[in-house]
Amino acid sequence: MKLPPLKALPVFESVARLNSFSLAAEELAVSQSAVSHQIKQLETYLGERLFWRSGRTLTLTEEGRQYLDAISSALLQIERASEQLLGHEESRLRLSVFSSFAVRWLVPRLPELKRQYPQVDLALEMSTENPQLSDRVADCFITVNRRSPAYNYELLYVERLFPVCSQDYWMKIRRQLGRDNPGDEAQPISAKAISQFPLLSTHSIFDKAAGDWLAWFREAGERMPDNANIQHFSHMLLALEAARFHQGIALTNDYMLSTRSDSEDFVRLPCHTVMTGDSFYFAWKISRRGERGLQLLRRWLVDEAIQSGLRGEELPVT
Structure with missing residues (x-):
């Protein structure tokens, strides 16, 4: 069995993970020159350059990335197998x-x-x-x-989106739509009615402006009105927070409301859902x-x- 210099492998992994010779030396409790020696020995054995060095900048070469991917699992398996035999659970x-x-x-x-x-x-x-x-x-x-x-x-989880708003904003929606009677709460609300209110949009879902609401209206067989009041957010967490503070209606998914104690702050509107894919x-x-x-x-x-x-x-x- 022809193996590379085995002492150099954990040194290489440490340098690549920390992107630093000095930090790797500190982690491994050896000198920085010892780290440099082990890397040079490994590069000589492989006949490939593993790192590009430019001043204080250190980056893996393409060969270095491929080698790291290949050996990381092996090093982890050796560690896990050793822990098992040593009784470390x-x-x-x-x-x-x-x-x-x-x-x-x-x-x-x-x-x-x-x-x-x-x-x-x-x-x-x-x-x-x-x-x-x-x-x-x-x-x-x-x-x-x-x-x-x-x-x-x-x-x-298979992701789907549905509209939500705060408890206070839900009361505003009901008043504006003339749904003040208790029995009206579960009656479906049309896409046209929803478009009357500020729509809180998350860009990252479909990677386009208002992409989530465009898909939601399309699922209903409707075209989102050109004059719809859209407020844009980069992340669903931000849109949901805006909804919690009564700023409009957000599209969210199941896991966003499945655990947190503030889930009761939100009302899921009686509307259709749309799958994100x-x-x-x-x-x-x-x-x-x-x-x-x-x-x-x-x-x-x-x-x-x-x-x-x-x-x-x-x-x-x-």
Whole structure:
């Protein structure tokens, strides 16, 4: 078996992760010259340059990125296997997750994860867009991206949008539409009636101005009026906050209202829903499928998704 200089591999991983020779030296408790020596030894063995150095700037070369992706899983598996034999049950996992999903659904549930599986030490890596599926980024992901064949995917949620507003704003809508009687609350509201009120739009859902409301009106077979009062926000968290402070009607999804105590501040309007085309998955690397920590987290996420109504029980758990 022909192996590279094994001592150099964790040094390379540390430098690449921290993007710094000095920080890697501090983490590994060695001198910076020792780190430089190990990297040079590895580059000599591979016959490839792993880093570009320009002044104080350090970046991985394309060969360096490919090599890091290839060895990261192996180093993690060695670490996990050693911990098992040593009797260390703790599983340290980095989970990359969308900020809205984390804030509104996942974080409030973390005490239950800790209660059920105290051995799972979970660190959250926030992402605003689909992250690259790579061990360099995280150990596992909640993502709508299923393009990498190197990963397994477990469905958590198929996204749909529906209009909501604050309790106070709901009273204003009812008064303006002449629905003051208690029995009127559940009567469907047309898209034309909704267009009379300020519409709070989230750009990031469809990556276009008012894309969420355009899709919602289109689902109703209507054209959004040219004079519609649209207020634009980059993120659903912002639009939902604006709705909570009585600024209009926002389109949101199920996980945004499924946990937080302030969910009762909102009223879901009796209107149709629109599917965004996005499905949320828990993703983990196929080569790491045997790791107990990943399987415990996967099972817990699926159970929570079912119990909160995000995912139907009829779907098989893979």
